[in-house]
Amino acid sequence: MTRLDATFYRRDVLEVAPELLGKKLVRKWPDGQITEYLITETEAYRGTEDLACHASKGLTPRTRMMYEPGGVLYMYLVYGMHWMLNIVTAHDMEPQAALIRATETVSGPGRLTRHLALDRTFNGEDLLTSARIWVTDNGFRPEYTSHPRIGIDYAGDPWKNKPWRYILSL
DNA sequence: GTAACGATCCTC
DNA sequence: AGGATCGTTACA
Numbered sequence: 653m654t655r656l657d658a659t660f661y662r663r664d665v666l667e668v669a670p671e672l673l674g675k676k677l678v679r680k681w682p683d684g685q686i687t688e689y690l691i692t693e694t695e696a697y698r699g700t701e702d703l704a705c706h707a708s709k710g711l712t713p714r715t716r717m718m719y720e721p722g723g724v725l726y727m728y729l730v731y732g733m734h735w736m737l738n739i740v741t742a743h744d745m746e747p748q749a750a751l752i753r754a755t756e757t758v759s760g761p762g763r764l765t766r767h768l769a770l771d772r773t774f775n776g777e778d779l780l781t782s783a784r785i786w787v788t789d790n791g792f793r794p795e796y797t798s799h800p801r802i803g804i805d806y807a808g809d810p811w812k813n814k815p816w817r818y819i820l821s822l
Numbered sequence: 823g824t825a826a827c828g829a830t831c832c833t834c
Numbered sequence: 835a836g837g838a839t840c841g842t843t844a845c846a
Contacts, residue, residue: 695829704829706842714842732839734830751829762830803829 656787658780661722665741665748668722669696670818672739672750674792679768680784688788689755689768695801696816697738698748704807704814707747717776718747725785727765727775734762735771739779739787753802753817795821 656675661668677689697705697718706715706728717726718740726738726749738749751761758764765771770785779786798815805812 697829706829709843712843728829729839729841730828731830732828732841736829738829753829760830801829806828 653788653790656779656789658723661739661741662743663741665696665698665750666816668741669694669750669816670796672787673796673818673820674794676788676790677752677755678786678788689757691752692756692820693754694818695751695753697751698816700747703811704801704804705747715747718749719745723778723780725774725777725779727770727772735765736761737765737770797821
């Protein structure tokens with residue numbers, strides 16, 4: 653049960669996103685309680701070319717965390733009500749992130765952040781040093797399947813068809 | 823300023 | 835199938 657380090661996150665998101673499956677998202681609450689959530693579904697968003705990735709719009713106040721070195725969180729609001737939890741990957745000025753879509757007990761990216769009480773105050777949070785959220789490796793290397801990403805049809809071909817959504821098998 | 827649009831979820 | 839709900843972005 654060791655906290656994942658910089659070398660894990662500072663690689664291409666197409667490697668990191670599937671490898672996050674089976675890892676444990678750890679949340680330490682204000683009262684000191686700690687709860688763990690097995691990650692079961694992720695999606696990769698990769699660079700300025702990927703028209704489904706917010707970074708395709710360039711470096712803006714909203715997207716700037718994605719340009720940080722891997723290991724920090726990128727939080728943003730969609731549809732005026734749901735916060736999305738993204739883990740930034742790759743190196744400085746290489747905008748990539750893995751969206752955490754579900755855990756073993758909570759399905760859906762919006763429901764997950766509501767359950768874990770994650771919002772804008774976690775934008776830029778550093779998973780390498782944070783005392784309230786981090787990810788641990790238990791040595792589990794699960795099988796997984798790949799699928800097109802959800803809710804990004806507007807990105808058009810070929811991006812809407814990239815099999816960059818990863819689901820833990822069983 | 824103004825307007826259009828979501829990396830979703832819930833209820834009909 | 836449709837509504838909720840608001841920050842971000844682009845454009846005038």
